[in-house]
Amino acid sequence: MEATATLTLSSSPAGARRSPARPTVASLHLRRVPTLSFHLRGAQSPAAFRALSSPFPGCRRRRRGSGMVVRAEMFGQLTTGLESAWNKLRGVDRLTKENIAEPMRDIRRALLEADVSVPVARSFIESVTEKAIGTDVIRGVQPEQQLVKVVNDELVQLMGGEVSDLVFAKTGPTVILLAGLQGVGKTTVCAKLAFYLKKMGKSCMLVAADVYRPAAIDQLTILGKKVGVPVYSEGTEAKPSEIAKNGLKEAKSKKTDVVIVDTAGRLQVDKAMMNELKEVKKAVKPTEILLVVDAMTGQEAAALVGAFNVEIGITGAILTKLDGDSRGGAALSIKEVSGKPIKFIGRGERVEDLEPFYPDRMAQRILGMGDVLSFVEQAQQVMNQEDAEELQKKIMSAKFNFNDFLKQTKAIAQMGSFSRIIGMIPGMNKVTPAQIREAEKNVKFMESMINVMTAESRATIKINILQLP
Numbered sequence: 454m455e456a457t458a459t460l461t462l463s464s465s466p467a468g469a470r471r472s473p474a475r476p477t478v479a480s481l482h483l484r485r486v487p488t489l490s491f492h493l494r495g496a497q498s499p500a501a502f503r504a505l506s507s508p509f510p511g512c513r514r515r516r517r518g519s520g521m522v523v524r525a526e527m528f529g530q531l532t533t534g535l536e537s538a539w540n541k542l543r544g545v546d547r548l549t550k551e552n553i554a555e556p557m558r559d560i561r562r563a564l565l566e567a568d569v570s571v572p573v574a575r576s577f578i579e580s581v582t583e584k585a586i587g588t589d590v591i592r593g594v595q596p597e598q599q600l601v602k603v604v605n606d607e608l609v610q611l612m613g614g615e616v617s618d619l620v621f622a623k624t625g626p627t628v629i630l631l632a633g634l635q636g637v638g639k640t641t642v643c644a645k646l647a648f649y650l651k652k653m654g655k656s657c658m659l660v661a662a663d664v665y666r667p668a669a670i671d672q673l674t675i676l677g678k679k680v681g682v683p684v685y686s687e688g689t690e691a692k693p694s695e696i697a698k699n700g701l702k703e704a705k706s707k708k709t710d711v712v713i714v715d716t717a718g719r720l721q722v723d724k725a726m727m728n729e730l731k732e733v734k735k736a737v738k739p740t741e742i743l744l745v746v747d748a749m750t751g752q753e754a755a756a757l758v759g760a761f762n763v764e765i766g767i768t769g770a771i772l773t774k775l776d777g778d779s780r781g782g783a784a785l786s787i788k789e790v791s792g793k794p795i796k797f798i799g800r801g802e803r804v805e806d807l808e809p810f811y812p813d814r815m816a817q818r819i820l821g822m823g824d825v826l827s828f829v830e831q832a833q834q835v836m837n838q839e840d841a842e843e844l845q846k847k848i849m850s851a852k853f854n855f856n857d858f859l860k861q862t863k864a865i866a867q868m869g870s871f872s873r874i875i876g877m878i879p880g881m882n883k884v885t886p887a888q889i890r891e892a893e894k895n896v897k898f899m900e901s902m903i904n905v906m907t908a909e910s911r912a913t914i915k916i917n918i919l920q921l922p
């Protein structure tokens with residue numbers, strides 16, 4: 454007999470009511486009756502996500518002592534600070550010098566807390582103030598929305614305005630030289646870039662010119678295998694400039710499109726490091742010299758991009774570890790401080806976790822508006838159009854089964870961590886890290902429950918996904 458199922462993802466609410474202080478054991482209630490429906494507490498809204506993540510559906514988010522919601526989203530703190538500025542404008546009928554003074558102080562504080570340098574924050578505030586006061590009142594648009602628009606436009610400008618694409622050599626291999634301090638993610642970026650370029654149809658070669666950390670060559674070799682690109686190395690005895698030159702020669706002979714040179718990192722900027730980079734630069738004449746910087750170092754990263762640019766002349770930066778506890782200062786300051794654009798951002802340790810840097814999308818995320826375009830692009834990478842249509846048909850005709858469900862959870866996992874996905878969905882910016890952890894735990898739990906079902910049950914029980922009220 455064909456059956457549909459009701460699946461309640463949350464922990465036992467009854468248990469929670471009995472003893473809210475005690476952690477409850479999550480349980481999966483699977484009833485197999487002919488006319489039942491599957492209540493997937495999907496993350497369609499913050500409320501729905503709360504239901505998915507909360508062991509006690511309906512209970513409120515926990516707040517810190519300050520009363521501020523602690524968000525999971527990248528730059529969450531900055532977003533919260535900006536929101537408090539808009540809130541202060543509720544009820545005003547136009548933006549004036551007087552009524553925006555306090556919101557502007559909030560914005561300035563939020564920027565400084567995000568580790569934006571003082572001069573950058575100051576000029577940002579001056580520019581926003583000037584434009585906000587000069588803006589004509591538009592019928593039907595609230596003054597606070599007008600301020601959001603001005604801040605959005607200024608954020609986009611601050612981060613470079615346009616997306617800054619990689620430049621390719623007109624003839625012969627394009628050489629990309631990667632530089633940066635120790636541990637910022639250069640070697641990982643080599644593989645991520647090769648993966649990204651391969652998807653664009655370019656053939657790549659990695660060159661191991663970091664001769665000071667022997668493990669770096671092994672690491673690059675392993676990563677090269679993982680992404681399916683050759684790695685050129687001469688061990689640790691040769692000079693980096695010679696290795697780079699010979700690597701380029703080999704790439705030319707194989708008609709490789711792009712050569713990515715991994716160089717050594719140092720603990721700090723020193724003369725020896727700069728001289729070595731200058732030699733490598735002279736030897737291979739790179740089309741792109743990209744400085745890899747760690748987002749967690751905030752405004753220091755911006756200063757570093759400036760210093761490297763003065764010393765060796767770089768073409769841009771790659772900002773890594775934006776998935777971590779980054780407050781956003783680096784992303785906001787690099788272009789303004791150094792004059793050089795951010796070309797890519799790294800948002801995880803996997804080779805897939807590198808994206809071009811889009812100032813407009815980033816501004817939207819900072820303002821808590823999500824990033825639908827990136828979401829769609831990443832979803833397209835893990836699922837093709839036919840699969841998506843097929844799935845939609847199954848859902849609409851209540852033929853969605855547990856195998857389909859597992860396929861979905863796997864596809865979502867391929868898109869990255871929950872917090873990354875949530876950050877891209879508009880309106881989901883208030884989800885907290887604790888809620889995300891709980892949701893991830895619940896999905897894993899649900900997957901393991903489905904995995905112990907018989908193959909027949911997984912295929913025959915149909916799930917009717919109902920939207921939450």
Ligand SMILES: Nc1nc2c(ncn2[C@@H]2O[C@H](COP(=O)(O)OP(=O)(O)OP(=O)(O)O)[C@@H](O)[C@H]2O)c(=O)[nH]1
Pocket residue numbers: 633634635636637638639640641642663666669717718719773774775776777799800801802806
């Ligand atoms: N979370 C996170 N971790 C990253 C990211 N990029 C790199 N890492 C991790 O950062 C650590 C250092 O990365 P490496 O690629 O070895 O850094 P490196 O700059 O080559 O290091 P040196 O060769 O010592 O200078 C590794 O554990 C990486 O997995 C990122 O975008 N997000």
